[in-house]
Amino acid sequence: MKEYLPILIVFIFVTGFAVTNIIASHLIGRRKNTRAKLMPYECGMDPVGSAHQRFSVKFYLVAMLFILFDIEAIFLVPWAVVFRELIQRLSRPFVFIEMMLFIGVLLVGYVYVWKKGLFEWNS
Amino acid sequence: MQLETLNLNYWAIAPEVIVSITAVVIMLIDAFSKRGAHRANATTAMIGLVLALISVATLGRVGVGSYFAGMVVIDPIRIFFSITILIVAILVVLLASQFLSDEGLPPGEFYSLIMFATSGMLLLASAGDLVTVFLGLEIASITTYVLAGYRRYDIRSNESSLKYFLLGSFSTAFLLYGMALTYGATRTTNLDGIRQAIASGQIIYPQLLMIGAAMMLVGFGFKIASAPFHLWTPDVYEGAPTIVTGFMGTGPKAAVFAAFLRVFVGSFDVPVEGFGLQLHNTWITAIAVIAILTMTVGNVIALSQKNIKRMLAYSSIAHAGYALVGFVTGNFATVAFYMLAYSIMNIGAFAVIQILARAGDQKTQIADYSGIGFEVPGLSFSLAVFLMGLAGIPPTAGFISKFFVFTNAWESVPALRYLVIAAVINSIISVYYYLYPIVVMFFRPLNPGFVRPRVTRTTALAIIPDSARHLLSGVDA
Numbered sequence: 001m002k003e004y005l006p007i008l009i010v011f012i013f014v015t016g017f018a019v020t021n022i023i024a025s026h027l028i029g030r031r032k033n034t035r036a037k038l039m040p041y042e043c044g045m046d047p048v049g050s051a052h053q054r055f056s057v058k059f060y061l062v063a064m065l066f067i068l069f070d071i072e073a074i075f076l077v078p079w080a081v082v083f084r085e086l087i088q089r090l091s092r093p094f095v096f097i098e099m100m101l102f103i104g105v106l107l108v109g110y111v112y113v114w115k116k117g118l119f120e121w122n123s
Numbered sequence: 124m125q126l127e128t129l130n131l132n133y134w135a136i137a138p139e140v141i142v143s144i145t146a147v148v149i150m151l152i153d154a155f156s157k158r159g160a161h162r163a164n165a166t167t168a169m170i171g172l173v174l175a176l177i178s179v180a181t182l183g184r185v186g187v188g189s190y191f192a193g194m195v196v197i198d199p200i201r202i203f204f205s206i207t208i209l210i211v212a213i214l215v216v217l218l219a220s221q222f223l224s225d226e227g228l229p230p231g232e233f234y235s236l237i238m239f240a241t242s243g244m245l246l247l248a249s250a251g252d253l254v255t256v257f258l259g260l261e262i263a264s265i266t267t268y269v270l271a272g273y274r275r276y277d278i279r280s281n282e283s284s285l286k287y288f289l290l291g292s293f294s295t296a297f298l299l300y301g302m303a304l305t306y307g308a309t310r311t312t313n314l315d316g317i318r319q320a321i322a323s324g325q326i327i328y329p330q331l332l333m334i335g336a337a338m339m340l341v342g343f344g345f346k347i348a349s350a351p352f353h354l355w356t357p358d359v360y361e362g363a364p365t366i367v368t369g370f371m372g373t374g375p376k377a378a379v380f381a382a383f384l385r386v387f388v389g390s391f392d393v394p395v396e397g398f399g400l401q402l403h404n405t406w407i408t409a410i411a412v413i414a415i416l417t418m419t420v421g422n423v424i425a426l427s428q429k430n431i432k433r434m435l436a437y438s439s440i441a442h443a444g445y446a447l448v449g450f451v452t453g454n455f456a457t458v459a460f461y462m463l464a465y466s467i468m469n470i471g472a473f474a475v476i477q478i479l480a481r482a483g484d485q486k487t488q489i490a491d492y493s494g495i496g497f498e499v500p501g502l503s504f505s506l507a508v509f510l511m512g513l514a515g516i517p518p519t520a521g522f523i524s525k526f527f528v529f530t531n532a533w534e535s536v537p538a539l540r541y542l543v544i545a546a547v548i549n550s551i552i553s554v555y556y557y558l559y560p561i562v563v564m565f566f567r568p569l570n571p572g573f574v575r576p577r578v579t580r581t582t583a584l585a586i587i588p589d590s591a592r593h594l595l596s597g598v599d600a
Contacts, residue, residue, distance in 0.1 A: 090129075108147050115154035 135190035137178040145171025146238035153231025161230045168234045179205045193313045196251035204248035204381040207463045211374040212241040240266035244378035253302045253312040271363040283362025290355045298342025304335030317390040346379040347443045350416035360436035369473025372439045373466035417444030418549040449528045452535045457528045464524035472509035494569030514557035
């Protein structure tokens with residue numbers, strides 16, 4: 001298990017760093033508390049009222065679609081990084097067509113959600 | 124790594140590719156048609172499945188061996204399980220049209236989800252690598268979670284979907300962690316490579332592999348609904364639309380059994396001196412205990428069920444136990460045949476139940492079946508045949524498949540004969556609750572206000588040959 005020792009050290013270091021920073025700023029930092037500063041942080045809007053309110057399901061749909069197409073980018077980037085190396089080892093059309101197939105499948109998904117009217121916010 | 128060493132042969136994954144393309148085509152048809160192109164979707168699905176069946180039949184010509192750098196293999200087990208899965212999918216597509224039109228549910232998503240699930244299950248049956256096992260399992264599982272909640276406005280269907288999703292993801296985490304530990308111990312995810320690593324005795328951390336195997340046992344055990352991990356089954360099976368229950372209880376189960384066999388019997392079963400033997404003995408004992416627990420829990424609880432879907436859920440738990448008996452012999456064929464016979468019986472039973480339950484699954488109590496035997500003789504007779512098959516009564520395939528598994532285990536592993544004895548005792552217990560609905564159907568007075576259910580042509584097309592095949596395969600085998 002010797003190989004894993006550096007990971008343990010990193011764990012300890014990271015935890016120590018975070019804890020030290022918080023304690024240090026708590027001890028030596030200057031504090032001028034105002035009402036606005038003590039408010040819980042909520043992306044710029046006032047956190048007033050119950051969090052259990054209803055809001056449109058469209059937010060979820062957009063978030064879901066974002067994740068789906070985000071995956072596309074996640075797969076594309078490593079492919080693009082090693083593309084030159086890959087075409088030397090494997091054949092050029094193979095590397096290209098494999099990725100185009102992947103994009104094609106995602107494109108079908110895009111067409112599907114489009115035709116199903118997911119982007120029409122007024123309906 | 125060169126292109127040649129990858130051994131790319133697209134014919135080796137033709138069934139999976141065909142089914143996936145069909146799913147995508149159905150999605151597009153659905154998106155571009157105005158109001159649910161029911162017939163077009165069903166026809167496309169059917170064409171895709173038949174083409175996939177043909178391509179499975181030609182897999183043998185591609186050649187037995189491993190392809191795509193060992194990710195996918197072609198062997199008799201894959202072909203057999205693929206045929207089982209495709210038969211299940213074809214039956215579900217035939218049965219689905221009545222279900223969807225009766226309930227007014229959107230057809231496009233249903234068919235494409237069934238097709239995606241089928242492609243995942245096919246991939247699972249053809250896996251030659253832990254990565255492929257995981258990929259196939261996830262494709263099959265995620266689509267099934269959605270299908271369980273397909274009756275969107277029904278609270279029970281939602282409950283079923285959510286329970287299945289939460290517990291299923293949890294068990295997948297176990298499986299994945301087990302795979303990671305196995306990789307850590309053997310330095311490979313290839314199933315053949317794992318076998319060789321164990322055979323060579325060059326395992327760096329044997330304990331790691333032991334824990335990995337245990338975790339994978341938990342993951343697979345959950346998916347096939349074996350005893351300590353079966354608690355999700357009754358609720359999920361009861362709440363899901365009946366046709367989906369039939370699908371969940373057969374297709375994915377058979378596919379997971381294929382992968383389970385490959386990983387445990389295929390890779391971990393290397394009784395060489397030292398660690399291999401230790402691992403072998405440990406998992407065989409674990410499987411034996413799980414099998415006995417599974418059969419007993421399934422059968423005993425099924426005895427007291429009033430709802431026929433719940434009863435069949437417990438029965439499917441019990442059947443997973445019987446099939447596990449086949450694991451101890453290291454013989455793939457008996458388990459494969461068992462899963463084929465079980466799938467046909469189970470999906471047939473659920474098909475009849477779906478018709479008798481009517482839209483919204485209103486009549487699923489066994490008491491609702493009172494006296495219908497001579498009122499709707501076709502349906503009642505089919506259900507009786509399927510139930511007798513599940514009980515393992517002689518002229519059916521259910522009997523033959525049980526017979527193969529049990530005799531094989533009895534002869535080849537004398538040390539584990541108690542397992543076979545337990546299985547036979549359990550089969551006898553199960554006869555009671557399988558015969559009870561038959562008695563209710565034929566020998567009880569008819570409920571007043573019984574309305575004959577509608578049976579469409581496609582549904583009849585699925586049920587009649589299914590029951591006939593089920594009877595016949597028992598006779599000639």
